[in-house]
Amino acid sequence: MQEISREQRQLEDQKILSKFLIFKSADFTYLDNAATTQKPECVLQAMNNYYRTQNANPLRGLYKLSIAATDAYEDAREEVRKFLNAESTEEIVFTRNATESLNLVAYSYGRAFIKEGDEIVITIMEHHSNMLPWQQLAKEKGAKLTYIMPEEDGTITEEVFRSYMNPHVKLVAMTQVSNVLGCRNDVKTFARIAHENGAVFVCDGAQSVPHIKVDVQDLDVDFLAFSGHKIYGPMGIGAFYGKKELLDKMPPFLFGGEMIEYVTTEGATWNELPHKFEAGTVNAGGAVGLGEALRYVSSIGMDRIEEREAHLTKLLMEEMKKVPHVHILGSQDPEKHYGIVTFTIDGVHPHDIAAIFDEHNVDIRAGHHCAQPLMKFCGTPSTTRASIGLYNTEEDIYKFIEALKLIRGEMGYNG
Incomplete structure (x- = not known):
């Protein structure tokens, strides 16, 4: 540099x-x-402008104001896509924060694909948000939860990581940057090894996305979560990236308005990605603020x-x-x-x-x-x-x- x-x-x-x-x-x-x-002031102004001039329920109305709100919301999604270098906005889901994102992956992907006897691997350095969802999933499914123990300084070598891989491991969840030790895990290498062993890789990007360049296609992670408020955006908005082929297979996390395609008295079919995972009225103002925060960070x-x-x-x-x-x-x-x-x-x-x-x-x-x-x-x-x-x-x-x-x-x- x-x-x-x-x-x-x-x-x-x-x-x-x-x-x-x-x-x-x-x-x-x-x-x-x-x-x-x-x-930054530009984030506060963007949110203020949205509520002053564009406020309506996005994705629902056919009148001009609702269309403007929808455009603002989807423009923010595109900003997230660009910032993470995801292939498509279908792979970007808005949530409240990284915690909700990780829980969503655990409940939706985990409940559908983790089975009794499977193994979930995480590290001892995980934030509770990337630990408790997997603890609960393992208990519910009868799966085994294994913790990678790093060196004293937080280092996890490739050799050590490989030693935790076996045919029973179906999911690995790991922070990219520790919120305590500040160390950076080699997520790209670990995701490759996990894939070689048939496991999916979930990355907690809460402490990495605001501080280093994160390219989800280059890392080849299956899921990555981050929070808006840690990257100069508002509280109450976050997002996660998920590979489209996985999101397509996953059931919804919450049920209600907007996440459906068609409802009868007997059942329902689900909306297309990413709306399948965004039930109810969305935090459009927060998304606008997050999009502006990412633009500001990118300008630097x-x-x-x-x-x-x-x-x-x-x-x-x-x-x-x-x-x-x-x-x-x-x-x-x-x-x-x-x-x-x-x-x-x-x-x-x-x-x-x-x-x-x-x-x-x-x-x-x-x-x-x-x-x-x-x-x-x-x-x-x-x-x-x-x-x-x-x-x-x-x-x-x-x-x-x-x-x-x-x-x-x-x-x-x-x-």
């Missing part, structure tokens, strides 16, 4: 920050981007965003290592952290750490990060996490470090 000068970086910082009005309204440093991101460029975040992650970790009693989870190599740095401080509870940071107007996350089995694997019940977004700056990092240096002193420790 091309490095830029300090002056160029500062100009870029100013240009990006000018699009996020929330930072003008209050003096705070926001480093909780893995939980949710702030929204994923390569540029990845370089910005890699630069700040390196700076953050280098400065953290200078502070005594601070321990970074996972790899000590900044190049193996994709904007997420999770840590502990000797003798200080993560909730106290977060509270002291808040007193210094620095927003970070404390707790188990919806990954309790991973916390147990790492030997700690909870941690503190700083996570970077495209609008963060070197100044944000130094403000974080200033607060970090004060933590133990404010808790009564000397040194």
Whole structure:
């Protein structure tokens, strides 16, 4: 990636920050981007414009306003398709978030195709959203759920992954980027190996889609889920990609309006893709906001965003290592952290750490990060996490470090 000068970086910082009005309204440093991101003005304006000028029930009415609403909704779907490089908009389904997307795949695909004696393979580092659906499916179907145990830094080698494959494995579910360790899994290689063994591959892209270029055709995953609110879009909207040949075979997840083709008193036939999976009145305003967020991110460029975040992650970790009693989870190599740095401080509870940071107007996350089995694997019940977004700056990092240096002193420790 091309490095830029300090002056160029500062100009870029100013240009990006000018699009996020929330930072003008209050003096705070926001480093909780893995939980949710702030929204650029263009996203808020796009949603406002939709509700002011295009609001109607999409996909239903034949009058001009409803047609305009339908066009806006489907234009957003096309933005998702382009962003993920899916082959067709039929392969893009809108949901509320990545959690709902993963549940949909588990309930629809899982209930239809996973059988007693089959094996589902996931990793110990999964967010609960990519763990609990498979736990419940395995219990319901009498299937076996197996956890891949990575190395201490989160690395899963090809050799280790292959050792978990056998003729009984029918589905593999894996995050592309861990929301705790920040490490990136080699999804492309693992999906290929899963396919060689006759299994489908489900990818949780909640922490990867906002930070790195994700091409579903290149990765050759069967399903991939992400949330709008983690990529500068609104809450309450997400999407998942599914290969058309699989979606065609899957039964609906919810039943009701719009997902049907024809209904009688005895039964029904289902609508075409992707509407088969979008029952009821859709979140058109949220979809419009998500589409605009993807346009905004694309205008900056994923390569540029990845370089910005890699630069700040390196700076953050280098400065953290200078502070005594601070321990970074996972790899000590900044190049193996994709904007997420999770840590502990000797003798200080993560909730106290977060509270002291808040007193210094620095927003970070404390707790188990919806990954309790991973916390147990790492030997700690909870941690503190700083996570970077495209609008963060070197100044944000130094403000974080200033607060970090004060933590133990404010808790009564000397040194």
